[in-house]
Amino acid sequence: MGRTSNANSKMTVFSYEENKLRAHSNETDVRVEVALASETEPEILYYLADDTDLNVRRSLAQNPATPVQANALLAKDEEDEVRQDLARKICKILPDLSGQDAAALQEKTIEVLEMLAEDQATTVRAIVSEALKDTMEAPRHIVLALARDLEEIVAGPILEYSPLLSDDDLIEIIASGVAVEALPAIARREAIGEDVSAAVAASLEIPAVAALLANPSAKVREETLDEIIDQAETVADLHEPLAMRLDLSLRAVRRIAGFVGASLVEKLARKRNLSPDVEADLKQIVRSRIDKAEEISALQEPGSALTAEALWATGTLDEERLTDAIKEKDHSFVATSLSLMTGFSQEKIQTMMEARNGKIVTSLCWKAGLSMRLAFKIQTKIAHVPRQEIVNARNGIEFPFTEEEMNWQLSFYTED
Template identity: 40%
Template sequence: MKGSNSTPMDYDTAKKLAASGDAGQRRIVAARADTQPEILFYLANDESAEVRREIARNNATPRQADLLLCGDPDEEVRSGLARKIALLIPSLPADRVGQLERMTMDIVEALARDHASVVRQVVAETLKDQPGAPPHLIQQLARDLELSVSGPVLRHSPLLTDDDLLSIIGSQPMDGKLVAIAQRAGLSGTVSEAVARTQSEAAVAALLGNASAQIREETLDRIIDMAPKFEPWHGPLVRRPSLPPKAAARIVGFVSEQLMRVLENRTDLPPEVRAAVRNAVLDRARANRGGGAEPLGIDDEGAEETPKERPMERAKKAHAAGKLDEDMVGGALTQGDRGFVLAALAVKANVPLDAVDKIIGGQSARGVTALCWRAKLSMRLCRQIQLRIANIPPTSVLNARDGTHYPMSDSEMIWQLEFFGLKA
């Protein structure tokens, strides 16, 4: 019945239903677009929150009743009102400010200051990409302490200037706000530089992953200077569009072998740079063999050789001895022994190694999480595997639920594994 006017309701019938002891009947009247304004105003004081929610959402409700509902004790009433009123704001005539327009603005300003963040969030989500939104409201919402409120505005609002964004960055906000700024479409080189200077792991990773962000070459050089100690930056760096050859040549010195090969296969890089990457792959192989790490299986002339003990053999031996536990896998991760971590995942999850490579290479946070779940690893270690082995950006990583629990149900895990061709 909500909002239905298929059968007109006369005034006496509406008045009778509005005075009914049945809240369901009062809701019917409250939801109708043809209910008379004075009856809607009367129902704005109804004892039932369900009735008041209908009044708050009803576009026919007189603005005086909306103003009354601003202070309603029920959050859902105020949230529904916020969504309705915020949608009206961009369409208010700029050349005429009468009583109705003033009341509408007073209401949205009150809701943007509401003590409940969920109400402020509704206002922010509704106005986040509106060029006709009131600038002073956008400024207020962008500086809200709750990320759920400020984040959408920081990421999307066309009303925020570079000076606004630089001021917010200069106030040393939490990482979530920096990430939202870093994800803005068409981010300027000046703001990108400011984001990079924060050295926020999550924000710089988001910046590098933002293909539309302008990153000056000197800014990129500064990021690469810091990148060896920030592994989550490596994947976005390697995949950064229009990567300068000089930057590509520097990156090969510290990224994983998997990412080196991604870099080597980029067709937009000059042949000499790709050749340099290939040489770096070989140099890494030689250094690993000399230092006791696991070889790549390529000798100095490019011919295949058989390593003394491959990661899979080590993982199987450790498993047979009952030693392939969380501590061993975590230790290999800390030491950068990527090959052993992959082999351990395959052994502990009882899946083929090529399936592990496929899941890890796909950079699917859900797929990697399902694999770790099958391998009976903790969600804490799973998060590190997402970041350091699968090179998933921090903003896309799945985190533990309630601190320790896996964030997906068993059926969701099984579906993810089946998607990669693995039977439960």
């Protein structure tokens, strides 16, 4: 049978024998045309899956008519571009599969999609994630796998938008160790429940907590907000999103006024349309705090008995003093005390604390001669160690590591 021409589209239709010859052509452009044409016979398209030219295989990956057997071969192609094109196509055609053999065809297509969702190239997995993020048609097990991906660019879109993820799914994902960079995506999710908000807050990850506070649709318990306020006292990045939160109780508002700047207190009062009496009360809290800070500053001039150095010199710097400083969120006092007790410079102490590593902080407290109970408090209240990395005591009071292990942890920061 010879070739025919469609007068309207001006597109030439080739016979089976002609396409066989064209698929073996030495001209790459001809083989590309065969690979792109939806009219090309499936067995010829399958043959082209092994073509040596990248452009031919990419064209085949883009063709919706390519048979699933050829797609399976392309999913293992050595070139990322081929697998990227295939990922875009598969995600697009999956919801449209229909007809007598739809079930079998869909099953085989999902197998190809599974391969792409586990691809070694982050870019391929990211394409799949972006394409499936807001659809109900996506296979749930693939969505869950993408949500647990270690790369934020892959996990983020699914975690933020996928309607297939329940609050229970999100809590389990957080508990099992979501990529830290992807945690804010959960916090930004529309209408997350109180348990999810509590799990995000408990992570102590500042960007995620800030995103949670900025999400007006997130449901947050008062107890969770109290925990966030405890953390926010010493974290400036949380001040504004916390002050702008509309579901704060009046008690929480007064607490916040105790540590945020005067300009934020004014914004807070305007945004919540507070009464003049309450606004005056908040301003008084700010003024009192400023006055108190000036008094403390005057008392803590060099040589004052209230400084950590003075307490150390007189032998009265102990766990009770440190416990009081932790309650007051006095980072400077705690850091200076640890420096004096360990002999490490304050710069090194600061670096260790900023690492937010439970093992490092625990080892540092051991070196300072402090108890494991105080080490736990410093981890959670001063260093803000993420929940999953907090080190707990053994038998309630003992350090859980050997001296050799703790010296090894410290050596990363103390050896030049």
